[in-house]
Amino acid sequence: MIDRLxxxxxxxxxxxxxxxxxxxxxxxxxxNADTPDYKARDFDFKTAMTNAMDQRMKLANTNLTLTSPRHxxxxxxxxxxxxxMYRLPYQPSIxxxxxxxxxxxVQFADNTMHYESSLQLLSIDMKTLQQAIQQS
Numbered sequence: 001m002i003d004r005l006x007x008x009x010x011x012x013x014x015x016x017x018x019x020x021x022x023x024x025x026x027x028x029x030x031x032n033a034d035t036p037d038y039k040a041r042d043f044d045f046k047t048a049m050t051n052a053m054d055q056r057m058k059l060a061n062t063n064l065t066l067t068s069p070r071h072x073x074x075x076x077x078x079x080x081x082x083x084x085m086y087r088l089p090y091q092p093s094i095x096x097x098x099x100x101x102x103x104x105x106v107q108f109a110d111n112t113m114h115y116e117s118s119l120q121l122l123s124i125d126m127k128t129l130q131q132a133i134q135q136s
Contacts, residue, residue: 014052018045019115021082022079026108029087029099037096040087042107045114048082 025041066073084098089098 001063008125009122012118012125015049015118016115018048018052019111019118020080022111023108023115025084026104029104030101030108033097033099033104035097038099039097039105040069040089040099041084041089043082043084045111051082060096082086 022043022045025043029040029042064073087098087100087103089100090103091100092098
């Protein structure tokens with residue numbers, strides 16, 4: 001039961017954290033819409049979420065101690081958190097800025113909607129758990 005709860009809450013916690021991080025990236029793009037040579041950035045939420053959930057099953061950065069020079073060194077390295085990508089502009093500007101305000105606003109609104117729905121799911125799960133505890 002506890003494992004099921006921690007999996008469910010862990011997933012939602014990770015989703016909310018990634019949505020928050022993406023919101024910051026999109027906000028930065030919007031804030032720099034008039035900055036010459038600014039390159040708009042973003043990341044693929046699905047890939048980042050998959051990587052984050054896979055990392056829970058991996059070892060932290062580890063180096064094994066060798067007891068013989070003939071042993072093969074063992075290493076476990078955590079992958080980077082998020083692969084940031086540059087957004088390709090549909091219509092490049094003369095000053096080198098790649099921020100498309102229409103696209104950024106749509107992405108920002110979409111991410112906000114997903115962020116709020118994740119918070120609502122977490123709230124519903126917490127209320128359901130609280131009711132189950134009170135009834136026991």
